Amino acid sequence: MNPVPVHRQSFFLKPNPARVLIRPFLIASETRALKIVSRVLALSETEVRDLLAEVLREFGDRHYEIDAVFDRRFAQIRSFLPTDRPISEERRRLIGSFFTNEYSLESAALFNPSIVPHPDQSGMENGSLRFILSLRATGEGHISSITFRSGCVDSAGQITLDEPSRCVTAPRLVPSALYERRLFQKKLCELGLENPDSIAVLETLDETFTVADLGKASTLHLRAHPGSGVTMQRLMLLAQSNYEIEFAENQSISERIIFPFSPSESNGIEDARFVRFCDEGGCETYYATYTAYDGRVILPQLLETRDFLKFKICTLNGPAVENKGMALFPRRINGLYAMLSRQDSENIHLMYSDDLHFWHESKVIMRPSQPWEFVQLGNCGSPHELDEGWLVLTHGVGPMRKYCIGAILLDKEDPSQIVGRLPQPLLRPEENEREGYVPNVVYTCGSLVHNGSLVLPYAVSDSASSFATVPIAELLAAMRAE
Secondary structure, three states: OOOOOOOOOOOOEOOOOOOEEEEOOOOOOOOHHHHHHHHHHHOOOHHHHHHHHHHHHHHHHHHHHHHHHHHHHHHHHHHHHHOOOOOOOOHHHHHHOOOEEEEEEEOOOOEEEEEOOOOOOOOEEEEEEEEEEEEEEHHHHHHEEEEEEEEEEEOOEEEEEOOOOOOEOOEOOOOOEEEEEEHHHHHHOOOOOOOOHHHHHHOOOEEEOHHHHHHHHHHHHHHHHHHHHHHHHHHHHHHHHHEEOOOOOOOHHHHEEEEEOOOOHHHOOEEEEEEEEEOOOOOOOEEEEEEEEEOOOOEEEEEEOOOEEEEEEEEEOOOOOOOOOOOOOOOOOOOOEEEEOOOOOOEEEEEEOOOEEOOOEEEEEHHHHHHOOEEEEEEOOOOEOOOOOEEEEEEEHHHHHEEEEEEEEEEOOOOOOOOEOOOOOOOOHHHHHOOOOOOOOEEEOOOOOEEEEEEHHHEEOOOOEEEEEHHHHHHHHHEEEE
C-alpha cells in the first residue's frame, strides 16, 4: 500500500485526430509534380472556380487564412509551371491546394506532459494559479511535436483545463535570427567539424550572422574549393538545428504547435521538460530540454522562451549530453547552471556548467536500489525548490518493463547529496492505465508545486494523459533518510 495519498483526477486527455495541421504535400518526383500542374492548367476557368470553391467549403473553416497558405505553397512550386504566361489567382490557389495536405498531430498519442506557471496571472483569484501544459503529440509516421494546453489549479487543488481550439497553426520561422560566431565556432570544435574549410568560411562572417549569410559564404567557398562539400553541408545542418520561431499574438496557446523544423528533428521532437528559470537579477525565462530525432540519431536540444510566442532553439553540446532525459534546475547553484541527466541509460547524474549550452562532466548521484527500478532510473522533470531541499520526481523501470514514478529529496546546498528517498513508487500504473501504445507505463516530464500540493500531470501507457495531486508534507514525511 502506498503510504502517500495520491489523488487522481477523473479525466483523461486523449488524442484528438480532428486537430489537424496544414502541411506541404511533398511530391518526390519532379515528373509527377509537373504532370499535376499540367492537369490543373488544362482545366477551364469555370472548372477551376468550382473546384476551388469546393476545396474552400471543405477545408476553409478548419484552418486560418487557408487562401494565404495556398498562395505560399504555389510560390514554392511555381518552377514546375511549363510556361511563364500569367494565370489567374484562383488557378494559382488551386495548384497550391494540390501540393498541400492535413496532418493529424495527435492521432496516435498525447502523452509525456510537462507543466509550468503561465507567464500571465492577471485576473486570477487568490490561491489560484494559471498554468501551461505541454504534451508530446504523436501522429502519422510516429512523428512527435510539442502541443500546448492551458488551465488553472485553485486553492483546493481542483484542476480545470481550458477547451482547446479546433485550429492548429505552425509558427513562422524567423529568417533574421542571429548566430554568434564565437559560439558557433565553439560548437564546430565540439562536433569535430573545425577544419581549414570551416574556419575559412567563418572568417568571412561578422561577429553575428544569419543563416542566409552562412549559406552565401558556404556557396562561395564551395565554388573555390569543390572538395569541401561535406564540410559545407555539415555547417548548414548545424545552423538549421539552431533557429527561432514565432507565433501570432492572436493565437491561443492551444493553437500553437512546435512541429519539427530542422533535419535533426525530421522524425520528431520528443519529451520536452519545461522549467521556469529565474536568474540572479530576477528575470524569468522558460527553458525546455528535449530530444530531436532524425530516424537514426538523437540530438539533445534546448528551447527558450519568455512568452510562449517566440521560441529560440539551440543544440546542447559537450560530452555530458550524450543521452535523453535532461532536466534543468530552476536557478543557478553557487553561480553555475545545474542539470540532472542520464548519460549511461541507467543511473541519475548531476552536472554543472558555466555555459548553458555546453556540458562537459557529470557525476552519478543515484543508482537503482529497489526492484521497481532495477532496470533503469531517470528523472521526471526539473527539481522543485522547497525549504527542505530539492524535490525530484524520478522514474524507475522494473519487471516486465513496468514504469513507475518515485521521489527523492536532494540537499539544497549540495544537490549531489540525497537526503531523502521514497522506498516505494509514488505512482504506479493502475489497472485502467496499463493498456496503450506502450503498456504498463506512467511517466511525466514535469510537475508543479502549488499551495502545499504537488500537481502531477502524467502519461498513461504512452497514449493519453491525466493528473494527480499529492500533499507535499505527507510525501516528505514518507521519505526514508539516506
